[in-house]
Amino acid sequence: MKDQLRTLITAALSCLSQEGVLPNYSPDKIQIERTRNKSHGDFASNIPMILAKEAQQKPQDLAKLIVARLPKNSWIEKVEIAGPGFINFTLALSAYQAVISEILNQKEAFGCSNLGQGKRVHLEFVSANPTGPLHVGHGRGAAYGDTLARLLTAIGYKIHREYYINDAGRQMDILATSLWLRYLELCGETLPFPASGYRGDYIRNIAKDLKTEKGNIFHYPTTEVLAELPLDAPVGDKEQYIDALSKRAKCLLGEEHYQQLFELGLNTILTDIREDLLEFGITYDQWFSERSLIKANTVNHTIDRLKALGQLYQKEGAWWFRSTDFGDEKDRVIVRENGQPTYFASDTAYHLDKLERGYAKIIDVWGADHHGYIPRIKAFFQALNVTSQQFEINLVQFAILYRGKEKVQMSTRSGEFVTLRELRHEIGRDAARFFYIMRSPEQHMDFDLELAKSRGNENPVYYIQYAHARIANVFLQLKERGLTWNQKSDEFQIKQLNESHEMTIINQLFYYPEAVENAATQSAPHLLAYYLLDLAKELHIYYNSHTFLVDSPELRDARLTLIAAVKQVIKNGLTLLGVSAPEYM
Structure with a gap:
């Protein structure tokens, strides 16, 4: 409307x-x-x-x-x-009643609009470092980002979905070093594993593949690997130790062998992430490599751009960005005193690249642990005279998983975490996606595993899907009884619907397009989830208090027409949430 x-x-x-x-x-x-x-x-x-x-x-x-x-x-x-x-x-009352024929005529298109007028929007979400499998914390950002993309597409925006691969820098070197140490263990070496290394079983599995594929070509004795290294924690500095160990790996292995080891770790984990997201119902238009920014000289281009705008200055041999001019708490180093760009430099280069690709709007979905990073990125956009309407950052709180009353710890380095794949296999994709998006993204979320697995009305996704299946069962009974349904939803037929429950449902159906629009424009998928819960509730009340397959053909057709519209809207809404609408349960 x-x-x-x-x-x-x-x-x-x-x-x-x-x-x-x-x-x-x-x-x-x-x-x-x-x-x-x-x-x-x-x-x-x-x-x-x-x-x-x-x-x-x-x-x-x-x-x-x-x-x-x-x-x-x-x-x-x-x-x-x-x-x-x-x-x-x-x-007029006719406007509300007409929604039923609108739904049945438009089918999957009902609720869609051209509000976005085909404007191009860049949406980046998940972008977890390829240093380990996706865990349940990443799952919430994945479900939120994908659902937001579906909603914006539904109201007429052209969405480009992108995953930013942090395949350069220190964390990737730590991953490669961790992999090398596990490989050395398979070669018979006994050496302490660094406190800051990645410890998960997935590292051991990749090391086995490396040993099988490459034999002993990366093998060096423990004495040579550990010679004259600084002390690790708890006595020494664990970060200095892991950095020294990474440098030793590069020195002993040489550029070619180190790169082979590096690429195997990166590609194995990245392939796992791709497959995991695909099974979660998520695809991307582009997987953007951080290393491509370096190869394309985009980082230097960004630095030069900021220098030309007068937004950088030199101090103590480093180049600093004047982010305090735009509300940040302190200025940020963009090029270190040794001439190496910081991670912030790569991040600004990536966002400048997004801008130069000509998107009307850029949306980033970040984990809540990146909260402190927002002011400097906003400062960067302000320095480029980009309006706040062109750039949006949505923070997603990590989900906290509970098994019974016990909180499950999640740490990629320690390896003590529940993967998104494990969660999906345990409770199913539908429950995982719905539970992730049924709360506002900035709210803390305690993921109730037992509730998600339950098959009762207290489980919200089951409750909605059951409403859809109940309606499907009515039409199955219609066929089994040899009855027919006149699908003509004309004014006379609709006027048969005058019960209070029926008018309530018609009003609910009428506001579905608005629910979609609000969820999309407010970047709030949970609004659609709660709309569907309300609609399912009204359907269940109606189902329990009225008979659909009545003797009167006119009344039967009218009620069947109404619940067919409800079924279509539930399916449309669940599809936008990435959740299935089963015919049988």
Whole structure:
């Protein structure tokens, strides 16, 4: 309905433009909201107040001009001007009833719109370091990012999904060193494993593949590996130790052999991540390599760009970004005193690359542990004169998994974590995805494993899917009894639906497109999840209190038509959440 009201207002504004009353206007400025108070109608627009200055009119006067030029529409019962210049729309009963035929005609397309007008949006999500399998914490960002992409696509945006591969830098060197040490153990060496190394069994498995494939070509005795290294924790500095050990690996192995070991670790883990996400229902348009930024000289290009804008200065041999000029707590080093770019330099280069690819908007989905990184990235965009409307960062709190009352620890380095794959195999993809997105992303989440596995009404995803399956079963019974369904959802048929439960369901169905739009524009998939829960609740109440396969053909057809519409909307909504809509349960 919002789309239709926008169309009517756009037509009125176009008339005013042709008359010279409104020289310039943008349809993007048309805002329509559901009213909180039914005495103010069903929907309201503040467009007169937004355009009053451009039209050189008082908002109320402009509102009168707009209302006078609104095309006639049988679904609108009344249009009123209220307050400082609101236009309030009251809908006719026929508008609500017509939604049923709309749903059955549009099917999968119901709820979709062209609000985004095909604008290109870059959406980066997950982007976990390829140093180990995805764990349940990453799963929440994956489900959130993918669902947001589906929602934005549904309202007319063209979404580019991207995974940023941090395949350069210190963490990857630590991974390669950890792999080498496990390989040396398989060669018969006994040596202490570093406190800062990656310890998971997946490292041992890759080391076995390395030993099988390469034999002993990477083998060096323990004495040579550990000679004159600094002390590790708890006596020494564990970070200095792992860095020295990584340097030793590069020295002994040489560039070619070290690179072979490095690539095997990277590619094995990255392949595992790709497969895991695919099984979770997530695909990407591009997997973007950090190393490609270096090869393309994008980092230096970004540094030069900031220098040209006067946003960098030198101090103590390093280059610093003036991020405090844009609200950050301190300036940030972008090139170290040794001439090496920092991780921040790579990150700014990546975001400049996104900008130069011409996206109307850039959305980053980060884990909540990156909260402190937001001000410096926002400062970088401000330095480039990028508006806040063009860039959005959504933080996702990591999910905390509980087995019974025991909290499960998750640490990639220690190897003590539950993988996303293990979670999915235990509770299923549908439950995992729904539970991840049913809370606002910035809220802490305690993942109730037992609830997710349950097959009862207390399990929200089961409750919604069961509503869909119940409706499917009604149509199965219809066939088994040799009855037919007249799918013609005309006005006469719809008027058969006058029970209070039926009107409640019709009203719920009417607001589905708005639920999709709100979930998308507010980057809040949980709003759609709760809409579906409410719709399922009303269906279950209706199912338990009414008979659908009644003797009267007219009433039977009307009720079947209504629940068929409910079934379609539940399926559409679950599809946007990446959850299946089973016919049988």
